[in-house]
Amino acid sequence: MERIYIGMGSNLADPAEQLRNAVEAIAQLPNSVFVGVSAFYQSDSLLPGQPRYTNAVATIETHMAPLELLDALQAIENDQGRERLERWGPRTLDLDILLFGNQLIDEPRLKVPHYHMHARPFVLYPLAELAPASLKLADGRSLEQLLKDCPFVGLERLPGLAESNQLAR
Template sequence: MERIYIGMGSNLADPAEQLRSAVDSLTQLPSTALVGVSAFYQSDSLLPGQPRYTNAVAALDSTLAPLELLDALQSIENGQGRERLERWGPRTLDLDILLFGDRLIDEPRLKVPHYHMQERAFVLYPLAELAPEDLRLADGRTLADLLAACPFVGLERLSHA
């Protein structure tokens, strides 16, 4: 089993409910156990004119291969009405593999650690609720270092899942 962290986000169709439904779906994944879910956080969209996002992080223990898990996550997204019309458009649900054990993955469909996560407070602060303080990414950076370089700005902690 490997510890995997999943970033979750939604800014359409009752975002908090979208995340709760996604958590329920994560518990149904084969060869996978849901270990924990962070609080929900709200933040402005990275692009102007979009509704605010609700974000969280889930921790899983799984024996699924990375691309198997990616396919399962995309199936959950599609089941919750995700439409891939534009890269940065609003969405009912976005599920991203942030970290997959201590692996560094560079596949056409999957990059782990997730690109730009080090710049996104809405990823790092929920992740810090679940990950050990001394978590080290495959590239050697620590979560503590990433947090120190990414202030808690523009985030509103809502509640636990």
Template sequence: MPTRAYIGLGSNLADPAEQLRCALEALDQAEGTRLAGVSGFYASDSLLPGQPRYTNAVAALDTSLTPLQLLDALQAIENGQGRVRQERWGPRTLDLDVLLFGEQVIDIPRLKVPHYHMQARPFVLYPLAELVPADFALADGRRLAALLEDCPFVGLERL
């Protein structure tokens, strides 16, 4: 039985919307995964001043991969699209993050699920809300509706 995972996508270099479209195609074609849904695309300001705006989305995947196998697959897609890891918050062609992985709470050095800081990122929460039921709860028990109330739709533009 596959696990439903939610993946955050972001890009602010090299035609960001096209980067996301290519990443979605790669996610759907990756071994052990099937694209089950995609939010709309959103433009958001960078977390650091002076960087180009990001284009963000969330994808729902059904996967037979383990969490770390999925992380490896995501990093391979990022690398294939020219991702260079120079600094933690630097501009990037593509950023793929495991936001949620079924009902699992994961806290290991390489992976934290639910994704850390997602509760403070409207560019994650609002696209996620397009893909899940209104009463959705994260694996750690937090309700998405409550997170949305605490994270206003500020600095976002639906594309």
């Protein structure tokens, strides 16, 4: 089984509830075991004029192939009302494969490690709650160094949500 880290984000239709529903759906993926979810974090949108985002990271272990998992995650997004009207528009749910074991993936539909995760505190800090401190990405970068290069700026950790979102293992 591969250890997978999944970035989750929402800024529409009760974002915290969208993430809770996504966690429940991820926990039901076939050939997979749910491991955990980080606390939820809020941050401003990268684009002006959009509502604030709520983000988290979930981790699973799975036998699914990368593109098979991507299809399953996009089905969860669709089930929760995701509309792909514009690339950077507001969304009910965005699920991104951040890391897929220690694999480098460069497919037209999937790039792993996720191509902008190194510059996004709303990804790195939730990831650090779940990943070992010694985690190295397949491209050689360490999570420890990425955190040093990406300060905890503009994030608000939402207290108590991590505990309420843990599912029985």
